[in-house]
Amino acid sequence: MGNFISKLKSLSDKSGNTQAQKSDVSTDGVPPTNGAQQDDELKSAPPPANRSPLQKLSSTLRLPQIADRAAAVANLSYKGRSIYRYKRLWLALFGLAAGGGFAWGYWSLDRTLPSTADIPKFVRRGTLTIKAADGTILQQRGPATRDKLAYKKLPEKLVQAFVASEDHRFYQHSGIDFQSIGRAIAKNVVARDVVEGASTITQQLARIVYLNQEQSLKRKVQEAMMAQKINRELSKEMILERYLNLVYLGSGAYGVGDAAWVFFGKSVNQLTLSETATIAGLPPAPSAYSPLVDLQAAQVRRDIVLARMVQAGYISEAEASAAKAEKLKIKPSTPKKIYSDTPYFTTYVQQQLPKYVSKEVLEEGGLTVDTTLNPKWQKKADSVILGAIRNIGPYEGFGQAAMVVIDPKTGEIRAMVGGDDYKKSQFNRATQAQRQPGSSFKTIVYTTALAAGFSPYDGYLDATYMVDGYKPKNANRKYSGWMSMRDAIAQSVNVIAVKVLIDVGFEPTIKMAKAMGIKSKLLPAYSLALGSSEVNLLEMTNAYATLANKGKFIEAHAIRRIFDRKGRVIYDAKFKAKQAVDIGSVAIITWMLRGVISSGTGQPAALDRPVAGKTGTSENARDLWFIGYIPQLVAGVWLGNDDNQPTGSASATAAELWHNFMVSATKGMKVEKFPELPTIDGRKGTIKAKPVQTNSTSSGFYDPEDTSGSSSGYDGSNPNSSGSGGSSDSYNSGSYSNDNSGSSQYYEPEPSAPSYQAPAAAPAPAPPVNEAPAPPPVVEPAPEPAEPEPPPPPATAPVN
Template identity: 60%
Template sequence: MAESLSNMQDPASQGSNAVGASFDENWSPATDGDGLNQAITEGAVPTPPTGQELQQGVPVNAEPLTAEGAALETENQPSDANKVDIVKRDWSGLRKIRAWFDAKFPPLTSSGKKNLYRRPIFWVGVGVVTVGGSALGYVWWSLRTLEQALPNIADMSAFTRDGTLSIKAADGTILLQSGPATREKLQLREIPEQLIKAFIAIEDRRFYEHGGVDYQGIFRAIASNIMARDLVQGGSTITQQLARIVFLNQERSLLRKVREALLAQKIERELNKDQVLERYLNLVYLGSGAYGVADAAWVYFSKPVNELTLAEMATLAGLPPAPSEYSPLVNPDAAKERRNIVLQQMLAAKVITVAQERDAIAQPLAVKPSAPKRLQVQAPYFARYIMKELPRYVSKDALEAGGLTVETSINLEWQKIAEQVMKDAVELDGKAQGFEEAALVSIESRTGEVKAMVGGANFQKSEFNRATQALRQPGSTFKGLVYTAAIAAGFSPYDSYEDGPVIFDGYQPNNYGKRFSGWRSMADALASSVNVVAVKVLVDVGFDPTIKLAHDMGIKSKLNPTYSLALGASEVNLLELTNAYGTLAAQGNYIEAHGIRRVINQRGDVIYNADFKPKRVVDKNSAAIIAWMLQGVVQSGTGGPAALSDRNVAGKTGTSEQARDLWFIGFIPQVVTGIWLGNDDNYPTYGASSTAAYNWREFMSQVVKGMPIEEFPKLPELEGRKGSIKAKPVQPGNVVYGMIKNDDDSISPYNPGGSSHDSATYQDPGSYQEPESYQEPAYQEPVENYN
């Protein structure tokens, strides 16, 4: 309001109100403490306002307003919304501080010089000290935080490199490490002293003097490298390199270098120098897939470390800074030059003589490369099976990232028994019966976990896994699945079929020796493995129901809808056939056979956890009936050699045409095991399926020791039982009974000659001409969907 009045054009009011306006705008506390500043206005000298006047905002010495002035004042009065509170500052506190400072630190000292505290440089120094102290405090706090987050040095013993795939047995034993894994570990006393000194001379001359970080060595390395215009010495100590190898990555950043230094010091506090050296020399990467001096000696010179020459030792010691650049296999000239630098450093360190240096430098860079040795692999066929299975459960990105640990279900005790039994089978039975290969799979029936797997007689000679990759004709073992379909369709094990000559659409099933035995019950025909009855049962059940149920039970290979399907004409592998019989052991519940329990990534996260749920594919009563029938195979049929002394066994033998494949798949309630014997080139054997049954017993009799005895389910009530699946009988176009199909495809009446049925006798295949060429059985991807 005062400002508005001061701008009014009325001369009568301008003078008097200008005084109040000028006073309000300019009045403030005096900075020197000697009074108030006063605004001089024409014709009026204002006096200081009282506190009440200031609070109420009353103009001092204001003349009474005229009517026009009052109107203008009212018009220019701001509304409540536009009022702004004016805050009056109290400077008395600052005045007191100023007065104290002037008294304490006068501008001039007694000698007449300017007081230090009055100089700008003093306050700049105070600022620098304050900022520097804060920075040092922050650095100290950061280092403490980093040090507290350092890994446990004890974890070094369990270290596996990035990219290493580790496959473990159920008890944690490493079966296989694939990738850049530490392969052969040496104790320090096994490493030549000159080789150790070569690494110290070129990588860390003051190794025995520093505590993990060599600050003197850093400056010396910089100077040496500048003078030589080459990488003569490294700045990182051996301990720092070990810290980087085990716990850190190879990124180039200040933070990583700080962590490396802190970790190196921690390693030195917890390990002695010899322990540091031993770990370093076993883990350092030396190029061409070689990790550690033992691998490098083999990769570059095909010899153990204790046979290396001084020149060869110097060659290896020169590799760590740039393994590819200094590799004698990749760049021999650079490797030789680097070798000579190492020898010069060894001479400077007085660990070799001048004569030794000259002799070593004069030697040519002779290399004799070999592939890196790998860790001893246990259960090699199973380990390779796991590696093939991994992409089913783990993403491509996870596989490429590497560093995975795969925990499996393999029981190493069972595995060792299985390997020995298969070895004996080939070496003893195979020589007499003409087969050179064998395979075994054992599965825990209620979980589907693979407990043992042997894929061949000798993994070193052939890595082809006959348990998972070889597709072979199952022979009569497939009858077990045909009869399962019949029982599930409501058939009775006592239903009878005539074992006699019959031709379905030009196809004639024959028993061994073309002998027939008349009417047989299904249970009896299965125990005696009668071919004709099996085909007739298949015709009555139908192709589609049989194939569908077989797939539901675990068969993944393609099954052809032909009459010979009942006799095992469609090829399968041992694992899937054993898995299908495992469904019967589990009382009709199918669980896919698998060997992987968990997969853990490099960070320790579980990225896959097996969670296979049982699926009811055969009704419980039907599973109990077929298990009872298969027990008859062992008790009174072709599977007698598989019988165990302390518990019942159910199973089925199988022999393909000309005994090319010898099978036995058997189970107890807890475990199902399958065995195959034969030749890769399909050459006929002179054996019988009873040999497979015998070796099944050799394996199972050992693994069941201490295992609780469980009884099979009792045979359910058969009267009035209804099936759980619907039969879809085959409708043959032409059926001929009582006739025999001759070799020229003509038919003639059957002349019995003898009426006895030879249930398990094998006829010598006679002369056989070896095929001109043979290709190893190719692995076929399992068929997932079926129409």
């Protein structure tokens, strides 16, 4: 110890500084406290000129003072030195522990703070934002502004007004303004009340996004730390942008966009300086300062804000005086968020939400929903359907209409029109109306037959026919003799559709309908072939989308993704495709449905590209349908009346509306080909037919006395179906509802459809055994050039 002190004093002497003076030791064992006094003298003394580097180092390290104190400690008794040493040690350890504990606590708490990445995506509780596929907002519900304003689009004076009013040192502090805190404490102590706050804009944003209004020390600490984190990680511009979009400003207005509309009926860019200052004065007491609640209080608060803007240098005294003299013109307006340009679709989306998120999540709100809607197609669909209701409906007797458009490759609903006027009726005729689909259901019957191995060239006799008391009739009350299935669907022949249903069976047909997307209950009745069971437009369009998607069913849906209030994905639509129909059957039924467009009942739907589709008309033209598709898009149209009154129109009108929409939708769209036809000869089915065993049959052949043929008039060439007219109790008359009584309730007319013309010759008697009548001429639609056209074998009569 002595050697160390001697060296220290020697170094001190060499530096030329004042010699340390020895002092008496105090009785309590503590060295004299002249060190501080010497420090002051040292600080006040002018630095000697021409000092050597050693002298400068000695002065900087204060070596003389250290040497004096070390000597004083050395002169203490052992006990005194121990007490002094341990006091200093314990103080040092305590300080170190306290500092380390504070640092560790701060670090630990900082780690638990949420990520600031949530701030740009944050929406308030209770809100619901519905967006189109391109990101445009379709509707917002709850406490949120319709327009999210970017910082660059915020008026400069509006930003300045809020900064001057709420946080004038916003650009200088680090999220917490300690100067404002000290000033607020002093004022509150003097007033013995809380007369001034010190929360910065950054702290208010932290409270909005992450915290609540709880008055506790813990919340205050969290708020302060979060504010500092926000200030470190986000720009001042982003902080202002989010704050001005989220801050509550009274009267149900959240954000400056809402406030401008609610109080003054205008956008933020149209606000005057007086109106801007009025809105900027609202945050401290949104209800008390609301111009809708107390106009005078709002004006007083406005004047305070204007004065602060002058003080901050944002405006001149003259501008402030002019703004104060301006009389506030309040124009209360309903927030724009409650309106929607696509109300049927957005309502449907909200009805679907409970399928994908829990009740608790819905109640908490703050959700953003990305939908599948194509705004351009929706606008065209609205134009087509509403134009038809208002311009064509009065003359053709229909007062309502609906349309659904689906992307068959994804199942996404791209457009939806549910009726004429949502304000008058919220009933969605695209999703809620259960109506008879008429002949449009025949597509499912024929698809089932093809899947069971039937050939499109299989021949059936179109003639008067009765089965178990049920007598189907054709629309024009005429019969054309022998026809192939392909010609029968093109001309929408009712009798043959019923016969095909009998040969393929109720069970396979209903099962096929369900697999293709039909969810409504289907009754096992003969009239099912003619569309007697009620369905809705969405599910029928979905079934046709299965055909357009090469037999793969994807459930039609309107929602792509759902985000929670912090922007996290809580639902992502991933619908798996299920093979409902084999590709061969799809290719054949599509080819047959192309005949409906080229030479059958759907001719008004023709485009400059291959189209497949089917018309449908229920009894007395109460329901008019057309559903058609190209490989990339499927659309369904329904026309009718809510009270189920007959129309004076035809399904050709629905086909024409489909055409008008698709002309616009396909503009610039690549022409794609339908699947190529398979080899039809010797083709095997993928399902098994289960023919209906009827109780009694009127054959319907040309010779009314000949009852030896099959029940349906089928030619017997299908290996999966015997075509037998044998009796069985498995399906008796009581199983078919009231169809089998002979009622014409489910009669399927096609009033506008050109009927297939029978040969000019009179009906011939039934042919002898092993001899078939010559078939009538077959009207063939022009096939797509690239698709092979198999030669049609002649339709044959049953062999007796």
